[in-house]
Amino acid sequence: MVHTKHIEQHFTGSETVRDVVIGMSDGLTVPFALAAGLAGAVSNHWLVVIAGASEMAAGAIAMGLGGYLAARSDADSYAAEEAREKREIVELPDRERDEVRDIFAGYGLTGAELEGAVDAVTAQPEPWLRFMMKEELGLEEPHPSRAVRSGTTIGVAYIAGGFVPLLPYFFPISINRALLLSAVLSIIALGLFGAAKGRFTGVSPLRSALQTMVLGGLAAGVAYAISRVISSAAGL
Amino acid sequence: MVHTKHIEQHFTGSETVRDVVIGMSDGLTVPFALAAGLAGAVSNHWLVVIAGASEMAAGAIAMGLGGYLAARSDADSYAAEEAREKREIVELPDRERDEVRDIFAGYGLTGAELEGAVDAVTAQPEPWLRFMMKEELGLEEPHPSRAVRSGTTIGVAYIAGGFVPLLPYFFPISINRALLLSAVLSIIALGLFGAAKGRFTGVSPLRSALQTMVLGGLAAGVAYAISRVISSAAGL
Numbered sequence: 001m002v003h004t005k006h007i008e009q010h011f012t013g014s015e016t017v018r019d020v021v022i023g024m025s026d027g028l029t030v031p032f033a034l035a036a037g038l039a040g041a042v043s044n045h046w047l048v049v050i051a052g053a054s055e056m057a058a059g060a061i062a063m064g065l066g067g068y069l070a071a072r073s074d075a076d077s078y079a080a081e082e083a084r085e086k087r088e089i090v091e092l093p094d095r096e097r098d099e100v101r102d103i104f105a106g107y108g109l110t111g112a113e114l115e116g117a118v119d120a121v122t123a124q125p126e127p128w129l130r131f132m133m134k135e136e137l138g139l140e141e142p143h144p145s146r147a148v149r150s151g152t153t154i155g156v157a158y159i160a161g162g163f164v165p166l167l168p169y170f171f172p173i174s175i176n177r178a179l180l181l182s183a184v185l186s187i188i189a190l191g192l193f194g195a196a197k198g199r200f201t202g203v204s205p206l207r208s209a210l211q212t213m214v215l216g217g218l219a220a221g222v223a224y225a226i227s228r229v230i231s232s233a234a235g236l
Numbered sequence: 237m238v239h240t241k242h243i244e245q246h247f248t249g250s251e252t253v254r255d256v257v258i259g260m261s262d263g264l265t266v267p268f269a270l271a272a273g274l275a276g277a278v279s280n281h282w283l284v285v286i287a288g289a290s291e292m293a294a295g296a297i298a299m300g301l302g303g304y305l306a307a308r309s310d311a312d313s314y315a316a317e318e319a320r321e322k323r324e325i326v327e328l329p330d331r332e333r334d335e336v337r338d339i340f341a342g343y344g345l346t347g348a349e350l351e352g353a354v355d356a357v358t359a360q361p362e363p364w365l366r367f368m369m370k371e372e373l374g375l376e377e378p379h380p381s382r383a384v385r386s387g388t389t390i391g392v393a394y395i396a397g398g399f400v401p402l403l404p405y406f407f408p409i410s411i412n413r414a415l416l417l418s419a420v421l422s423i424i425a426l427g428l429f430g431a432a433k434g435r436f437t438g439v440s441p442l443r444s445a446l447q448t449m450v451l452g453g454l455a456a457g458v459a460y461a462i463s464r465v466i467s468s469a470a471g472l
Contacts, residue, residue: 037290054273113352
């Protein structure tokens, strides 16, 4: 993306911040809820640690490697679409010119201005191509090293988030006390994270904090309830 | 998004397909890996079911409700940016005209064509506003009911995916046999899902199938290894 000074005023978060938000959002929520669910069924705190650690590894790999593959597939798609438009500009120049004309006509250009604008944009292949990519397909060129960085950031943020709710289960305290501590720690962390996230997504910090706390609390509550139902039914 | 016939040829999947891919991708992977991890530490298959069901509930809520909130925040951002551009067109028309000129100049327009195009686009506020939103900010108007539909689709796809790896643990067979069955079922499902996903992301079906199978297998393998290490260390 190309940013001018003016555009930066509109822009409220870098892509790295966005990746941290994606990873940490789920990293705080899912291990918290999973641990709460298991705490409703087992008494050995190490089982909660094992399940939590398994989940963190799986979640970080799924989200991180998944994010990497998605970013790479975006880059591949962009390259394929670009090659296709490039070919069409050479092979079907009249049709592509008509498309440029349709786009400008949609912005209100008519008569001599319209023809002049079409002539100017289609005079050189490079601006013509960029115009088609952005106006016809709505695509912007992805950053080349984005895929690896994006995947790593999401994965690390997921693990960092997951340690918070899991921490109390490492200690030799009763499972109910660990659950209580984990819930308190997680809700505080979700609130702080939500407030910080609000600054980047343009939602008010208070509303964003409430949203993430309710989401995390709901997930943990449902997981705990499901766990109690299954463990009663299974006679555990 | 506005699609012409030509644009649809480029377009390889609806937003619903994209949401199903997002939800099912993680839904197949994470419960599979979590179950594999726990199967390395416990002998009661109901504990795997409880952990898996807790994770599915938490993951579906985190991804589904998270997707809903993200889509709503996108819509809010778009509305806020639109209001801001609208205001700037009224209050700072000269600066906004200069921005239109810069954008057209970037596509190769000069002289009378350039001024003519700028005049035509800025003649009416509505095309001017759409031009600024798309060219300056790269934003397209989100669909109003998208948030609810997107969140529901992601959540349901996550749960549907999660049932596959969990199914064998419902039956009264040894935990190792359930793990083996779960791995076979999951790898087959990941391969089929990956091949189908390749059709929509433009990656070749075989390569996409291999990618999702390796990702799922890696996540499960790491989860299993972590679980064995922790359970030995804890003396379970």
